[in-house]
Amino acid sequence: MTARPEPLSRRERPAKPALTRSGIVSTAVRIMRAEGLQRVTMRRLAKELDTGPASLYVYVANTAELHAAILDELLGEVDLAPATEGGDWREQIEAVLASYSHLLGQHPSLAHSALVARPSGPNYLNLLNALLALLSQGGVPDDQAAWGVDTLLQVATASAAEHAVQDDSPSTEKEWEAVAAAVENASATEVPHVAALGSELLSGTPQMRRTWATQMLLNGILHTPRPTS
Structure with a gap:
């Protein structure tokens, strides 16, 4: 007579680690780095954590x-050192924003998500604080700095999203070529200003254009009072 296999006791299974918000976010970041942000869903995350999706909604x-929490986690990698190293405040702001844009550029899907994400964690607050400190150093009035820092990050985010390489969209380069061709071949009769400035519209390296955009915004923030109610 064949002996029946001894059943395994559930008590002998290793206990699952307790769910925490930080643990959930860390796992989500790991999935994003390996598979892309589009794969970071509640169902995929629950499977990775050996739990049910409903359990995640508690956190x-x-x-x-x-x-937004993933974005805040990654914002910890933004280099804020220029904000404390001294030197020209405009160049320091440009350096911080360049680090921010570079971070988003490494994660194209996150760059696009950042356009609507609303991070509120400590790393986002540290980034805001560093930029506000530099604006204050440059003599920007507090009320203008409070609105201006939002505009700086909006433009940096939009620029990063625009230039992010879409691995799942091989037609991106062709789309840019089509835009360039349309500008270069614009009708001097129908759109005379586009035709006249065609070469200028397409000129400059991305770095040159980012530098100019930052300086243009800083000039505006510094010299444009907020409207009164």
């Missing part, structure tokens, strides 16, 4: 909040 309200 993260929805996917949008999860993406």
Whole structure:
């Protein structure tokens, strides 16, 4: 008579680590780095953590909040050192924004998500604080700095999203070539200003254009009072 296999006791299984918000976000970041942000769903995350999706909603309200938390986690990699090293405040702001843009450029899907994500964690606050300190150093009035820092990050985010390489979209380069061709061949009769400035519209390296955009914004922030109610 064949002996029946001895059943395994559930008590002998190793206990699953307790769920925490930081643990959930760290796992989400790991999945994003390996598979891309599009794979970071509640269902995929629950599978990785050996739990049910419903359990995650106790810590993260929805996917949008999860993406914002991922962004805040990665913002810890932004180089804020220029804000404390001294030197020209404009160049320091440009250096911080360049580090921010570079971070988003490494994660194209995150760069696009950052356009609507609303991070609120410590790394986002540190980034805001560094930029506000530099604006204050440059003599920007507090109320203008408070609005201006938002505009600086909006433009840097949009620029990073625009130039992010889309691995899942091989037609991106062709799309840019089509835009360039349309500008270069614009009709002097129908769109005379585009035709006249065609070469200028397409001129400059991305770095040159980012530097000019930052300086243009800083000049505006410094010299444009906020409207009164």
